[in-house]
């Protein structure tokens with residue numbers, strides 16, 4: 001790969017271009033987000049890009065799917081995006097597939113992949129991809145947009161999954177919202193830019209920098225604070241609990257410990273401020289010990 005193309009980023013302290021050029025990324029969805037994330041992946045110099053989308057380009061896509069032209073209408077999105085990306089750098093290996101992502105092929109799609117990018121437009125596929133990323137322990141960069149907002153975050157085994165975030169069960173292929181979703185180019189560019197930043201941070205972290213965004217950073221164009229970070233906790237009863245219990249229960253134990261120590265800290269802080277009368281309310285530890293003792297008593301009674 002020409003060194004000159006990337007010379008303005010390889011001069012950044014700690015930057016390891018080979019990590020990007022050796023990476024294998026699967027991007028699902030080649031629409032508005034996919035177009036702008038695709039430009040970003042070429043810009044970063046990601047060496048192997050696998051594109052998946054079963055849609056055809058339509059005229060109403062062209063206001064925001066910036067790499068597609070009038071002549072592309074009626075063609076497959078994945079194939080057209082591959083062509084446009086290779087025009088920007090022919091040395092990058094771009095592969096296109098226009099099959100639908102399903103339960104039957106998802107496992108194969110994620111084989112030998114370092115990172116997955118979610119530019120999907122329906123809840124069912126998001127949940128499917130998120131589940132497989134947990135199983136294979138592959139980081140997932142998630143993005144979502146409409147004309148009046150958006151969101152971005154990196155999903156791993158240590159965060160809430162996309163089924164925690166989108167718990168609703170939708171009919172297969174149903175879009176994230178039931179009505180037609182209006183779309184403008186700039187919200188795609190803003191969210192796609194943040195997604196590409198997360199890709200770089202996961203694959204090529206720099207010393208001393210803030211790590212990738214945990215779920216989720218929200219974009220609110222109609223609020224004075226355009227960006228608001230809201231940590232999303234794992235949802236009780238979500239399928240990721242069962243998966244992790246099978247695959248890596250230590251993560252759930254660690255999460256429970258962290259949650260307890262945070263509650264203890266909050267409790268202590270409130271006691272110091274006099275908000276809680278410590279003589280009347282047991283500490284979190286006592287509360288848990290109390291519950292354990294009660295359940296032991298119950299089980300010993302049941303044993304008798």
Ligand SMILES: [Zn+2]
Pocket residue numbers: 160161162163164165234235238239240241
């Ligand atoms: Zn979950």
